[in-house]
Amino acid sequence: MTFLIVGGSGFRGTELVRQASAAGHTTVATYATKPGSSSLTVWRHLDLRDAGNLDAVMSEVRPQLVINVSSGSAHWPTTAEGPIRLAMAAAKYGSRIVHVSSDAIFSGADVHYDESSLPDPVTPYGAAKAAAETGVLAVHPKATVARTSLIIGHGRSVHERLVHDLTAGLRDGILF
Ligand SMILES: NC(=O)c1ccc[n+]([C@@H]2O[C@H](COP(=O)([O-])OP(=O)(O)OC[C@H]3O[C@@H](n4cnc5c(N)ncnc54)[C@H](OP(=O)(O)O)[C@@H]3O)[C@@H](O)[C@H]2O)c1
Numbered sequence: 001m002t003f004l005i006v007g008g009s010g011f012r013g014t015e016l017v018r019q020a021s022a023a024g025h026t027t028v029a030t031y032a033t034k035p036g037s038s039s040l041t042v043w044r045h046l047d048l049r050d051a052g053n054l055d056a057v058m059s060e061v062r063p064q065l066v067i068n069v070s071s072g073s074a075h076w077p078t079t080a081e082g083p084i085r086l087a088m089a090a091a092k093y094g095s096r097i098v099h100v101s102s103d104a105i106f107s108g109a110d111v112h113y114d115e116s117s118l119p120d121p122v123t124p125y126g127a128a129k130a131a132a133e134t135g136v137l138a139v140h141p142k143a144t145v146a147r148t149s150l151i152i153g154h155g156r157s158v159h160e161r162l163v164h165d166l167t168a169g170l171r172d173g174i175l176f
Helices: 011-022 051-061 076-092 124-139 158-167
Strands: 002-006 026-031 042-045 065-068 096-102 144-148
Touching (some): 002 011, 002 051, 026 051, 042 051, 051 076, 076 096, 076 124, 096 124
Parallel strands (some): 002 026, 002 065, 026 042, 065 096
């Protein structure tokens, strides 16, 4: 299969490129500011705020599967609007799409959450992620939304370091 990994230069994207390649898939990975270092993939510049850029990449790659692991923190045009634009393009080109969301769409007020739980974000980042997944599912009925919590790995992720610092009492604050 041909995968388009949007945000392939990021923390999650780097591992996805590695695993997809190891599984024998062809990948094209995107970056917004700087290509990643992996030589296992083909790199393309993609800014999800730019519909023309997106259409050019989709038209060239024609992926069977789009995996969206881009992140623009709380920046609404990137984090909320960008994935919806991407899902519309995936529908246009007949691609499946997996959109990676976050448990930040929930306030944490409830003890248990499941797939039927409605978003009640309390941060701008959570609100943008909630808007994105709602829009993605509306414009691409076969889209898959995967909500993750903290992604851990090699210890160099900003988010992972922040959580370690918070749990160790080295700093105060909320995530995002
Ligand atoms: N990390 C976590 O613990 C965690 C927890 C829950 C959910 N998530 C979700 O998992 C996904 C991956 O997170 P991550 O930590 O791997 O993110 P990340 O390391 O911050 O990587 C973000 C990626 O998005 C790209 N990007 C930034 N602005 C863009 C734009 N306007 N258009 C297209 N691409 C853009 C970046 O490209 P450049 O680097 O070139 O700018 C980079 O490739 C995100 O959707 C995030 O919300 C992550």
